[in-house]
Amino acid sequence: MSTLTGTRHLVRLILRRDRVLLPLWVLVLAVLPMSYATSFFELFPTAAERAAYAAGTARNPSIVALLGPVYGESVGALTAQRGGFLLVIIALASLLTVIRHTRTEEEAGRRELLGGTVLGRYAGLTAALLVTYAADLLLGLLTAAGLVATGLPAAGSLAYGLAGALVGVVFATVGGLAAQLTETAGGARGIAIAVLGAAFALRLAGDAAEREWLSWLSPLGWGPRIRAYEGDRWWVLALPVALSALLAAVAYPLSVRRDLGAGLLPPRLGPATAGESLAGPFGLAWRLHRGQILWWSVGFGLLGLILGGAAKAAGSSVEGNPQLEQIMTRIGGASGLAEAYLGATLSLAGLAAAGYGIQAALRMRSEETDGRAEPLLATGVTRTRWLLSHVLFALVGPAVVLAVTGFATGLTYGISVHDVPGELPRMVGAALAQLPAAWVLAGLAVLLYGLLPRLAGVAWAVLAVCVLLGQLGAVLELSQWLLDLSPFTHTPQVLADHWHATPLWLLTAVALLLATTGLTAFRRRDLPTT
Template sequence: MSALTGTGTLVRLALRRDRLRLPIWVVVIPGLVTATASAIVELYPTMGERLALGLAIGANPALRALTGPIFDPSSAGGLTAWRVTGVAAVLTSLLSVLFVTRHTRAEEETGRAELIGAGTVGRHALPAAAVLVAGAANLAVALLSALGLATRGLPVSGALAFGLSVAGTGWVFTGVAALTAQLTETARAANAIALAALGLAFLLRAAGDAADGDTLSWLSPLGWAQRVRAFADERWTVFALFAVAAAALSAVAHLLAGRRDVGTGLLSSRRGPATAAPRLSGPTALAWRLHRGVLLGWVIAFTVVGAVFGALALSVGDIVDDNPQLAALMAGFGGAGAVVDAFLATVMSLLGMVAAGYAVQAALRPRAEEVAARAEPVLAAAVSRWRWPAGHLVWALGGATTVLAVAGLAAGLAHGIRVGDPAGQALRITGAALAQAPAVWVMAGVAVLLFGFVPRLTSLAWAVLGAFVLLGQLGRLLGIDERIQDLSPFAHLPRVPGGEATFGPLAWLVVVAAALVLAGLAGFRRRDLTGG
C-alpha cells in the first residue's frame, strides 16, 4: 500500500464536510475584488483623478504600511491592485491555514485520523488531501478573481497576474499550515503558530513599505504578491518564489509526518506536576493556566510591532519636511506633526482590529474545553455555570487590553526616544491604543453570545470580525451605506492620537459589550453542555 493510498477518497470527504464553508470563501473573496474594481472605475474615471490619488498614496507612509505601494496610479487596474491585493492575499492565507489545520491536526486531536488510518489509507493521505483541496480552492479564487476583473474591462494579463499572486500567497500558507500541523499536538496551537507566521509576514511587508524600501517586503509572501505588479508591467518571475516556498514547506511537512506517531507532535507537551499549586485553585486560576502561553505570545508580538511602527513614525514627518510641495499642502492640516499622528492613529486602529482576534480566540476557549469534554468535570465540582466561563472572560477582556497597552507603550517609547520625549509620548500613545479596547470588548461579547446560545455556530464570531474589518477598510470605497458601516464597533472609535477623543461612543460600546457578555453567560447557564 502506498503512503498516498486513499487520497482521492479523503479529498471527496473534505469537500463533502466543507461543502458550505469553502464555497463561501471562494465566492466572497473574488466578489470583494470585483466590487472594489467596479468602485474604483466609478470613483476615479479620469487619469487625472487617478494620478492625484496616486500622488497622495505615495506621500503617505501610513497608507503604504496598511495597503502597500502603488505601482501604476494612472490605471484603474493599478489602483485596484494597490487597494485589494493585500486584503485578498490575507484572506486566502486564512482560508488555507484554517482549512489545512481542520483536516489534519484537528482530525488527529479528535481521534478521527486514527479511525480513518485503520482502513485502506496511506500514512500521508490525510495531509495530502488537505493540501490538494486548499490549493485547488486558492486556484479557484485566482480564476474567479481574474474573470471578475476582466469583465470590468481591465487587461486580462494583469487580471491573471493579480489572481495568481493572491493564490500564490495562499499556497505558501498552505505549506505553513501543513508544517505547523506536524509540530504541535492541538489544532489550536497549530493555528496559532501559522497565524503568527502570517502576522510576521504582514509586519515585514508593512514595515518595508512604510519605509519606502523593498528589502523587508521581499522577505514576506505578502510582499511578493504586491511585487508581482499586476497591471503595472507584470513580473512573472516572482511566481518562482511562491512555487519554491510552497513546495519546500510541503516537502518538509511530508518528511516530518513520517517521523512521529499519530496524535503526537514533534513539540511534545511538557508533563505537569502530579498536584496543582494552591495558586491554581479556582476557575479563574485554571483559565490563566490555559491562556498564559497564548497571551504571552501575543504580548511579545504586539510589543515588537508597536516598537517597529513607533520607530518609523518620525520618518513619516521627515518625508514631509523633505518635500516642499507636500509640506505646503500639509501646513493647513497641522504640518508634519499631523502626518505623524495620522500614521500612529492608523497603526493603533489596525492593532485594535488584530487584538480583537485575540479577544475572540480567548472568549471561545470555553467552547473548546466543552467540546473536548474537559468542562463537565470542572462543572461537576463546586463551580457555578457563571464562574467557569467568567474565569476565561477575565483573560479574554483583560488580555486583549494588555496587548493593546504594551503595543501603545512600545510605540510611544520608540517614538518618544526619537523625538526626545519618551515619557510623554508613551503616555499619549498608550492612551490611543487603549481607546481601541471598547470595540475589542464588543467582539469578545459577540463570541460569548454565540457560545451561550448557538455553540455549534461559534465560528461565526470570526466571520463577524472579518465583516467589520472589511467594512472599515473598504466600506467607503465600495459606497456602502453609512448605517451599515456604523454596525462595526470600530467605526465609532476616535482617531487618536491627533484627533478629538469623544467618550460618549466609547461608553456606549462598553455598555453593548457588557450586554452581550451577560446575555451570553445567561444563555450558557440555561443550555446543556455540548448543546446548540
C-alpha cells in the same frame, strides 16, 4: 486500497464544516484590494499626485517595511503595494485552515474514528491541502476580477491575484508539514506561525534596508517582486509553486512514518504535580490563554513601532492633495495629518483586537466540544466561575494588546516629533478608545456561545462585516444607518480637538449586557450541546 481513497468524501466534510468560515475570509480578503484601488482612483486623479505619493512612500522605511516596496506610480502599482500586508493575512489563514483539518482532528480523536473506515493513508492531508489550495486560488481569481472591475489592467490584476494565492499555497503546505511535527494543534500552530514570522522578518529587513537578496529569501518577498502592473514578471510565480512541491514532498512521507496522534518531535513533559496556580478555573484559564496574549502583544508591539515611525512621513506624503487632506482629517481628527493617519491605523488595531476577544471567548466552545469542560464542571467548579474565567481573558486580552500597540506607537511617534512625554499617553489613550467596540464583539461571541453554541462562529462573520463597513463604507457611500451597525463607527476620535466619552460608556454597557445574557443562557442549557 489506494493511498488517496476517501479523499473526495473528506473534502466534502471539510467544505461542510467550513461552509461559513472559508467563504468569509476568501470574500473579505478579495474585496479589500478593490477598495484600495477605488480609493487611489478617487484620491489621486492625476499622475503628478500619484508620483508625489509614490515618492513619499518609497522614501519612508517604516511604510516600506510594513507594506513592501512600490515599483511604479500607476494606480495598479500603488494598489499592489498597499495590499502588501494582505499577503501575511492570507498566509496565516491558509496555515490555520490546514492545521485545523489535520492536527486538530487527530488531537480531538476524530481522525482515528475516520481511520477505522476505508480511508487511504494520504487522504486526510490531501483533502485539507486541496480545500485550502482551492480557496487560495479562488481568492486570487476573485481579487483579479475585482481589480479589473475598478478599471485596472487585466494582466496586472491576474498577476497580483495569483501572487497572493500562491503565497497562501506555500503556507498552507507549511501548515501541513508542521502538523506532522508535533502531537498538539497548538504546537503545530506555533511552529507554522514562527515560520511565517521569520519570513516576514526577512522580507521586512530586506525591503527596509534595501537589501534585495534578503527579500528574495522570503516567500512573502516574492509577491511584490512579481511587479504587478509594472512589468508582470510571471516567472516569479514558479518559486512558490516549487517551494510548495518541495514542502509537500517532505510532509507526505512524514505523515505515514509516525503513529496516529503522535508527532515526530517528542512532547515536552510537564511536572508530575500541578502548581498552586492551577488550583482553580482562573489559573487554568490563565495557563490556556497566556501564550496567545504574549504573542499577540509582541506582534502588535512591533506593528505599533512601525506605524508610529511612519506617521510623520505619512502626514507629509499627502500634503498638497486637498481632497486627501480633508478625508484623512475627517478620519483621524483635526489635529493634523499625522494624527489623522494614527487615528485611522489605531482603529484597524481595534478591529484586530476584537478578533482576539472573539478568539478568546470561543475557546470555551472548543473546551466544551473537546470534552474538557465537562470533567471540570463535574467537580465543585460552578458554571459561572468557569465561564467567567474565560470571559475575563476575552476582555483583558484586547485591553493588553491595544495598550501595547498604543505604547509602541506613541514611543516611536514621540521620538520622531521630539515629544515622547506628550505623545505617549495620547497614543495609549487613542488605542484604548477602541476597546469598548472590541468588547461588544467579544460580548456577542459570549452571547452566541451561551445561547446558540452551534452558531458561535457567526461572531467572526460580524467582525468581517465591521471590517467591510469600515473599509468600504465611505468608498461606496453607504447610508449612515448601515454604517452605524458597526460598533467601531461610534468610537470617538480622541486625537481630535473635541470628543465625548459618552459612546465609550454606552458601548461598554452593551458589551456587558451581551456577556451577561450569554452567561445566563449558558447556565440554563445542557452540556454538551451539539
